[in-house]
Amino acid sequence: MSAPARPTENATSPDKAAFAEEWEAWHRQKDETFGGPHGFLAITSLNWLDENPTRFPDAPGLWSSTADGVTVQLDEGEELLLDGEVLRGRHDFGVLAERSSLYPAAGDAVFEVAKRGGHDILRPRHPDNALRQSFTGTPAYDPDPRWAVPGRYEAFATPRPTTVGAVVEGLEHVYDAVGRIDFAVDGTSYALTAFEGAAPGTLQVLFTDATSGVTTYAANRSLTVAAPDADGNVTLDFNRATNLPCAYTDLATCPLPPAENRLPLAVEAGELIPTTPAATTRSVPA
Incomplete structure (x- = not known):
């Protein structure tokens, strides 16, 4: 089997130790919030x-x-x-x-x-929910600067209402797609449709890739992208690709990615399938 596609490391890649330390602090804070007294793991x-x-x-x-x-x-x-x-x-x-x-x-x-x-x-x-009490953190690939990939954002002339499926059968979500992010891995070009992020100016990408259902959660992962600069330049730091709540519990209504965001390459970065004993047993819609 051929090796998975990996971004090419370049001379401007950040120091790996500093990069890993910053990522660890971010991931620890993310898990602390997610597993907080009234986070998603507390839902009964x-x-x-x-x-x-x-x-x-x-x-x-x-x-x-x-x-x-x-x-x-x-x-x-x-x-x-x-x-x-x-x-x-x-x-x-x-x-x-x-x-x-x-x-x-x-x-x-x-x-x-x-x-x-x-x-x-x-x-x-409820803070005493068993799923929350058993949570010990989310496993992830080791952070690697090579997966912080440069991209170029192009905004649509007007937002495009985009209907996507959900992990709940029969449910649909409608998001405003605001633009497209083009990027390349090992010389091959890819594109992702972006939605508005939670913070003003930021973008959110929902995607699957060749690791989905193998080492990463099958239905989706989410990536927050910082606001583009004046020229539309962005960084897709796939090390910060996170599970949505449906990876942990059947009590979530998470959206599925738009069809064009199903990447054919293996993004071996970001969060892995949770190991929480009570993790979701829901089957993933096709």
Whole structure:
């Protein structure tokens, strides 16, 4: 079998020891946040709300969703705290924006009220969840400066609404594709469609590659790209390719990459398949 494609190291590659130290600090912080008291590993259930008021065993109140938004009806003695306001009795959260979340709390738990793929959901997050308690960190390839690949970003004239699948069967997500990133590995050219990142100016890339389902999570990995410079230059640091929450738990609604972001090369960098004992058993949609 031929060796996997690797970027060519050049004279400007950063010192490997310093590069690894910076990566270790970043990855440690990423895992600490992800495995925090109310991170994704604390989620105990994924509940799809409808017009029928329903009580769930891991959350106070009766929850429902209509065209007017999400409502909770709290019994006497039950209360939630949201942004400093104590909620009692009936509370209307209103219509939520797609991919937005609210986090009312009670005791040491929070109860994520969110909209995903056009559906309102409730996801309780309890710090003592067994999945969180068993989490010891995410395995990853050793950081390698050769996988910090230069690229060129070209913005689309206008954002292109792009529908992608999800790890939940039948669910779809719509993202605005804002541009394309061209790059090369070992002289072969590739391109990735980019979405808006979480921070202003940044980009997000969802992708799979030839390691997906072998050493890395089959459904997707995510890469945040710093804002392009004035000439559109970016760096695709695949060492920082991370798993989405669906790699760890069945209680996530993660998007799948757009078809054009399925790379034919083996990106042997970034996070590997989690080893957490309770990791997801969900099959990956085709």
